[in-house]
Amino acid sequence: MPTRSRLHVPAPPARPGQPPDFSYLQLSPAGAVSRPESTCSWRETMATATGLIRVLDDGHRATGPWNPRLEAADLQVGLRHMLLTRLFDERMVRSQRQGKLSFYMKSTGEEAVSVAAGMALQPGDMLFPAYRNQGLQVVRGRPLVELMCQLLSNTRDMCKGRQLPVMYHSAAANLFSISGNLATQFPQAVGWAMAAAIKGEEHIAATWTGEGSTAEADFHYALLFAAVYRAPVILNVVNNQWAISTFQGTAGGEQNSFAARGPAHGLPGLRVDGNDFLAVYAATRWAADRARTGGGGTLIELVTYRAAAHSTSDDPSRYRPKNEPECWPLGDPIERLKQHLIALGEWSDARHAALSGELDAQVGAAWQEAVKYGTMTEGPRLDRDLMFEDVFKELPEHLRRERELLRAELAAPV
Amino acid sequence: MAKMNMIQALNSAMDIAMGRDTSVVVLGQDVGFFGGVFRVTDGLQRKYGEHRVLDTPIAEGGIIAAAIGMGVNGLRPVAEVQFADYVYPAYDQIVSELARLRYRSAGDFHAPVTVRMPCGGGIRGGQTHSQSPEVLFAHVCGLKVAIPSNPYDAKGLLIGAIEDDDPVILLEPKRLYNGPFDGDPNKPAVPWGTHPKGEVPADHYTVPFGRAEIVRAGQQVTIIAYGTMVHVAAAAAQSLQLDAEIIDVRSLVPLDVDTLCNSVCKTGRCVIAHEATRFAGFGAELAATVMEHCFWNLEAPIQRVAGWNTPYPHAFEWEYFPGQARIALALRAVMEPR
Numbered sequence A: 001m002p003t004r005s006r007l008h009v010p011a012p013p014a015r016p017g018q019p020p021d022f023s024y025l026q027l028s029p030a031g032a033v034s035r036p037e038s039t040c041s042w043r044e045t046m047a048t049a050t051g052l053i054r055v056l057d058d059g060h061r062a063t064g065p066w067n068p069r070l071e072a073a074d075l076q077v078g079l080r081h082m083l084l085t086r087l088f089d090e091r092m093v094r095s096q097r098q099g100k101l102s103f104y105m106k107s108t109g110e111e112a113v114s115v116a117a118g119m120a121l122q123p124g125d126m127l128f129p130a131y132r133n134q135g136l137q138v139v140r141g142r143p144l145v146e147l148m149c150q151l152l153s154n155t156r157d158m159c160k161g162r163q164l165p166v167m168y169h170s171a172a173a174n175l176f177s178i179s180g181n182l183a184t185q186f187p188q189a190v191g192w193a194m195a196a197a198i199k200g201e202e203h204i205a206a207t208w209t210g211e212g213s214t215a216e217a218d219f220h221y222a223l224l225f226a227a228v229y230r231a232p233v234i235l236n237v238v239n240n241q242w243a244i245s246t247f248q249g250t251a252g253g254e255q256n257s258f259a260a261r262g263p264a265h266g267l268p269g270l271r272v273d274g275n276d277f278l279a280v281y282a283a284t285r286w287a288a289d290r291a292r293t294g295g296g297g298t299l300i301e302l303v304t305y306r307a308a309a310h311s312t313s314d315d316p317s318r319y320r321p322k323n324e325p326e327c328w329p330l331g332d333p334i335e336r337l338k339q340h341l342i343a344l345g346e347w348s349d350a351r352h353a354a355l356s357g358e359l360d361a362q363v364g365a366a367w368q369e370a371v372k373y374g375t376m377t378e379g380p381r382l383d384r385d386l387m388f389e390d391v392f393k394e395l396p397e398h399l400r401r402e403r404e405l406l407r408a409e410l411a412a413p414v
Numbered sequence B: 001m002a003k004m005n006m007i008q009a010l011n012s013a014m015d016i017a018m019g020r021d022t023s024v025v026v027l028g029q030d031v032g033f034f035g036g037v038f039r040v041t042d043g044l045q046r047k048y049g050e051h052r053v054l055d056t057p058i059a060e061g062g063i064i065a066a067a068i069g070m071g072v073n074g075l076r077p078v079a080e081v082q083f084a085d086y087v088y089p090a091y092d093q094i095v096s097e098l099a100r101l102r103y104r105s106a107g108d109f110h111a112p113v114t115v116r117m118p119c120g121g122g123i124r125g126g127q128t129h130s131q132s133p134e135v136l137f138a139h140v141c142g143l144k145v146a147i148p149s150n151p152y153d154a155k156g157l158l159i160g161a162i163e164d165d166d167p168v169i170l171l172e173p174k175r176l177y178n179g180p181f182d183g184d185p186n187k188p189a190v191p192w193g194t195h196p197k198g199e200v201p202a203d204h205y206t207v208p209f210g211r212a213e214i215v216r217a218g219q220q221v222t223i224i225a226y227g228t229m230v231h232v233a234a235a236a237a238q239s240l241q242l243d244a245e246i247i248d249v250r251s252l253v254p255l256d257v258d259t260l261c262n263s264v265c266k267t268g269r270c271v272i273a274h275e276a277t278r279f280a281g282f283g284a285e286l287a288a289t290v291m292e293h294c295f296w297n298l299e300a301p302i303q304r305v306a307g308w309n310t311p312y313p314h315a316f317e318w319e320y321f322p323g324q325a326r327i328a329l330a331l332r333a334v335m336e337p338r
């Protein structure tokens, strides 16, 4: 027994040059975790908060109590949304490399987290996404051109040039404005849900954050307010194992699952295979049913892997093994759903290739249109006067004056 | 002497402080194994170990609170906030705790914490990677606040900050990390290697707090600036062929009132420039101070040049940024005969 304290510094299982090692991951076989009623007490979710809810087994069959029994047509829609999300990401990173956009963040390998959840919710439910939830924008039918114009900060940018790329919003589609400040939206979603309960409305709120961001106090406020007021909200932690260069252990994942923080607050917790489309769909439906029937909020941890760089400013080979993505034990969400559909006799490699070609062309055509409205380097630019608007509802006198000063400055010889 | 950019100079400062004093520890997001998103702490964990260079959870409030606790228990923490734009979750710990601990305990407790944070725009980072919040710290009693404009000062100020028993906020203009910047984004980037202030002693020295620097002596007008704006202001004055006296404030708190006011009393004209928004910006404090001391010597109203009173917009980076054109207008206005 040591006779004095010693600081524990969590270290990831492998750094560059070392063999990837995911033995720390607690896995459960598909179908092994039981499914309590969605009206149950949070106490009955101790097992779901630490086990891993999975539906798709190694033979690509759906199994166990969490099987949502979706129609093949719905699964095909899910596959389409995920593939579109991925192809969109690929294309936008290429455009960033060509200097057309200032910055981009991919969601590669995490598409099911957004797409399956988005499909399990209703259009009237309010979503508070993080920056890696582009799948939600796709599910909600946001036109690709519109998303691209935001990325380009061009004349059709929904943010009027005020936000970094990927910080989309759509009031019409109930997609809240994405913040660059981590975790801030987590407790705001709870507030939205509290208002829905105060007003007696049927809709619920859902929000997403990375496991790294659960360290922020805002995450803990969200759990507390959701539990205290039984707000109809779904709190999603996307545990993609990495927060830039720090692994999930630095956010506290070594000691217990992130889902287990739900029961600690008296909220149910579900730990879900985030690369299993069916499991994500089923867990989201469970939580949505509970919220809609007065049972309050649920904390869902989606266990997934950030297969790409954190952003276009990041180089993950500096801090994790180059081949780590290939060794991720829960596979790829698109490949797994594709194989499931093939196993059902509802899909084929040929159909997949055709779909991929069709979606790629769709992304390409959208890009051709979007750049007509301007890029960082070419084409029309937003009106500079817009810079001063929306600071307040009405343009105040001091900003009117500054707008004039800017005009004078741009007209003056240096 | 060695040639260093600002990143290397800051790194060298922490290296030297850690080498001389085992109580110095570094903590922040991605600062350990990775060496920081701007690589300012590169190599420190390898050299000094995981107990002295800590990768923290993403919790700015937690980082500063833990740094205070460590400081109270005999360590000298150097905390990095990844971007100044992300310091707000830590603001309560800084304002209510760090700044006032010595005062409220009548000197029985104090926390010698240094908080470093990259600030300022010009990197196309949008509103969450471009802010200049110096006045939010300068307004708080009990914090020393400094902003270097070059590698030499950055290293000297940081060593001084770490050795200081009072809490220090060091804002690092990230646009200056790799080279001086005169405000023209279309010119090719200039490295620090060719700049005299890129010559940095390899070993220990400090730049004292409370001392501004006269970057260029002149007779016609005084320009008071700090951070990136020191370089922009110098270029603007040069292009107008004015014999300007350019003063780099460096240390906002404590403020070197004598150097600023002696200069303005001599030239009779004053332009103040900073990147932060104008309204209630630090320039207001500077203008009031100059007015109090130099009123009878002033030949023209003091001019302030600043960012507009809007958040920092992604698409309008250079329309927002107070570049040479905005400074030139202020210089022309202040030079106008009565």
Ligand SMILES: Cc1ncc(C[n+]2csc(CCOP(=O)(O)OP(=O)(O)O)c2C)c(N)n1
Pocket: A132, A180, A181, A182, A209, A210, A211, A212, A213, A214, A240, A242, A243, A244, A306, A310, B029, B058, B082, B086, B089
């Ligand atoms: C308040 C705040 N602190 C720091 C940052 C800088 N930052 C941006 S993303 C990121 C990592 C987030 O990791 P995680 O929450 O796990 O999400 P992931 O990127 O893995 O999806 C950090 C530290 C920020 N945007 N906001």
